[in-house]
Amino acid sequence: MLRNDLTKFIQENLLQKDPTPIGPEDSLIDSGIINSMGLIRLVSFIETRTGVRIPDAMITPDNFETVTAIERTIDEVRHQRGV
Amino acid sequence: MNYLLWHAPAQSARLFPDRPAVQDATTTFTHRELHELSNGVAVLLAARGLSRGERVGMWMPKQARSVAVMLGASKCGAIYVPVDPQAPVERAAFILGNADISVLVTSRRLLASLSQHMGTFASLRAIVVVDEKDGELAHTPVPTFGWGAIVPTSEPPTVSNAVDSDPAYMLYTSGSTGTPKGVVISHLNALTFIEWTIATFRIQPEDRLSGHAPLHFDLSVFDIYAALGTGACVVMVPDRIAPFPAEFAKWIEEQKITVSYMVPSAFIRLLKHGELERFSYASLRTILFAGEVFPVKHLKEVMPHFPNASWFNLYGPTETNVCTWTPVPKPLVQETELSIGRSCENFDCFALTSDGRKARPGEEGELVVRGPGVMLGYWKLPERTAKNLTPNPLHKDFTDLIYRTGDLVRVLDDGISFQYIARLDHMxxxxxxxxxxxxxxxxxxxxxxxxxxxxxxxxxxxxxxxxxxxxxxxxxxxxxxxxxxxxxxxxxxxxxxxxxxxxxxxxxxxxxxxxxxxxxxxxxxxxxxxx
Structure with a gap:
């Protein structure tokens, strides 16, 4: 399931062995989990995992605020493309 | 006289008291407010016994208050040590321990993550938590203060006998022995670079400089001190916006940034993912870049997006800050990579051949730098310092140190400009x-x-x-x-x-x-x- 994969990826790649689990509504930006490098890795993971290319204009703080927001963004892109 | 880092900002507080000095996502300080706030930081730290030459570790998110902390530490004659707020805790703890800090300025979250390492900071006497409101807090091994403990005041404490060759800050860079090494920069080192930039790029009180680079990266030394020294404003790119190219592109336009200094890869990311065609960037007049080669093919693509800007390629390691420069021709038509240009004023850069003479036009050699911009040395690493800061083989009759950059360059036909070729080591x-x-x-x-x-x-x-x-x-x-x-x-x-x-x-x-x-x-x- 995408949500679990996203959470697992973020937990393992973007958190520096921080044991705190991230919930679907936790802000990834205010906590500094998503920085420039983290965002590049995350977008690359999403594109590889889902085959969906996220348009640059949709890579915004609001769309990447939480795991739920990221899921919604991917759905939106899929929907726009009729995938 | 302006011979310490905080002198010109204090002068701006007198000349341009009500102009904005530093702006972050939520706060703007005028030059007077910043001066008085940093005096307050200095008074608090001096009361905790912080004295000349001691280190103030800054492990905190970049914000307007960071600048007050830097100036406050300087006003005590102390050396500030900015540490990457995104560094892993082990790395941050190593740096803070290696610098043997007397004061730690940090945030609630970062302080909590350091709890296992507190015992390693033997000289630590006080902690300031920037995002804590209360004045005095009680839950750590040394006296701990919230931002509320800082009381703005018009007078800084006095420090006797401070000279411009005193260390002002330390920046840690990657070290080949497996741990980062601290580059010790004096007031004079920093001012040599800052005064050159202010004169060369004609920084004015009306300017708005983007604060893009993190504070442990020396590009930020320009953003902050060129602004504070002239009555201009440094506008810090909010952490919420910086990672997102499309947002950041919009922010540059909205904030009417006039001068921007970033690494080429940040510009390339804006070019590839920022959808720059949406904006006109009428205000942006000067763009500086440094830190790595800017491939001309990308530079040619990105320049037309900023029609009013003059572009400059700056070069220099942390150990000298910027030491050579060149304007980028406009329009840019050449196919070959840009040169790193010629020495900045008050810097003497030349290339030494492998047999120890000054390279002539067309010859290759290691780029070396002399002058007041060259660092004092590496913190607690005398051998490493002696390896990189060596006697000038061209001046044997008096003491004259040169910094060996480890960069191989070719001297161009004009005899004073250089083409970067490669590193001589594994950096x-x-x-x-x-x-x-x-x-x-x-x-x-x-x-x-x-x-x-x-x-x-x-x-x-x-x-x-x-x-x-x-x-x-x-x-x-x-x-x-x-x-x-x-x-x-x-x-x-x-x-x-x-x-x-x-x-x-x-x-x-x-x-x-x-x-x-x-x-x-x-x-x-x-x-x-x-x-």
Whole structure:
């Protein structure tokens, strides 16, 4: 399931062995989990995992605020493309 | 007289008291407010016994208050040490311990993450928590204060006998021995660079400089002090916006930024993902870049998006800040890479051939730098300092030190400009950050399950270099990409973590038995780029 994969990826790649689990509504930006490098890795993971290319204009703080927001963004892109 | 870092900002507080000095996502301080606030920081720290030459560690998110802390520490005659707020806690703790800090300025979250390491800071006497409102807090081993304990005042404490050759700040950079090393910069070193930029780029009170680089990266020295020294404003790019190119592109326009200084990979990211065609960037008049080569093909593409801007290529290691420069021709038509230009004023850069003479036009040599901009040395590393700061072989009759950059350059036909060719060691630049490949290898070797490892840099025209590791696992298998990345993440900043780990039964060697880095680079370069 995408949500679990996203959470697992973020937990393992973007958190520096921080044991705190991230919930679907936790802000990834205010906590500094998503920085420039983290965002590049995350977008690359999403594109590889889902085959969906996220348009640059949709890579915004609001769309990447939480795991739920990221899921919604991917759905939106899929929907726009009729995938 | 303006001979200490905080003098010109204090002068701006008198000349331009009500103009904005520093702005972050939520706060703006005028020059007077910043002066008085930093006096308050200095008064608090001096009351805790902070004295000349002691270190103030700053492990905190970048914000307007950071600037008050830097100036406040300086006003006590102390040395401030900015540490990457995104650094892994082990790395941050190493730096703070190595610097032997007397005061730590941090945030609630970062302070909590340091709890296991507090015992290693033997000289620590006070902690300031910037995002804590209350004045005095009670829950740590040393007196701890919230921001509420800082009371703005019009007078800074007095420090006797401070001179411009006193250290002002330390910036830690990647070290080839496996731990970061502190570059000690004096007031005079910093001012030599800052005064040159103010004069050369004609920074005015009306200017709005973007604060893009983090505080532990010396590009921020320009953003902050060129603004504060002239009555201008440094506008810090909010952490919420900086990672997102499309947002950041909009922010530059909305904030009417007039002067911007970033690494080329940040501009290339804006070009590729920022949808720049949406904006006119009428206000942006001066663009500076440094830290790595800006491939001309990308530079040609990005320049037309900023029609009113003059562009400048700056060059220099942390040890000298910027020491050479060149304006970028407009329009840019050449196919060859830009030169790094000629010496900045009050810097003397020349190339030394391998037989120790000054290189002539057309010849190659190691670029060396002399003058008041050259660092005092590496913190507590006398041998390393002596290796890089050496007597000038051209002036044998008096004491004259030169800094050896480790960069191989060619002297151009004009006799005063240089073309960068390559590094003489294993240091690489990725996304503008300098990384010693040996430091990453040390970290990998520290994992007992790894028998051997080598890290190579694959040249890349968007990010400078992509780091990839070849790893030989004890017993042949049992480690995943993920485990290796996590292992590195406990010790290295995120830009220094290899994007790919390739498992090998043995590392290839040359006929002399050394790791064959060329063949490794070839085989690891065949994988496609990550991100």
């Amino acid at each position: 690489v630049k990725t996304r503008g950050y300098r990384v010693e490949l040996e430091e990453i290898e040390h970290v990998l070797h520290a994992n007992t399950r790894i028998r051997n490892a080598a890290v190579v840099a694959i040249p890349d025209d968007e990010v400078g270099a992509r780091l990839r590791a070849a790893v030989v696992v004890e017993g042949g298998n049992g480690l995943s990409q993920q485990e290796l990345a996590s292992h590195c993440a406990t010790k290295l900043p995120s830009y220094a973590i290899p994007e790919l780990f390739v498992f090998m039964p043995e590392l290839p060697t040359t006929s002399t038995g050394k790791v064959d880095r060329r063949s490794l680079a070839e085989s690891l370069g065949q994988y496609s780029a990550v991100g």
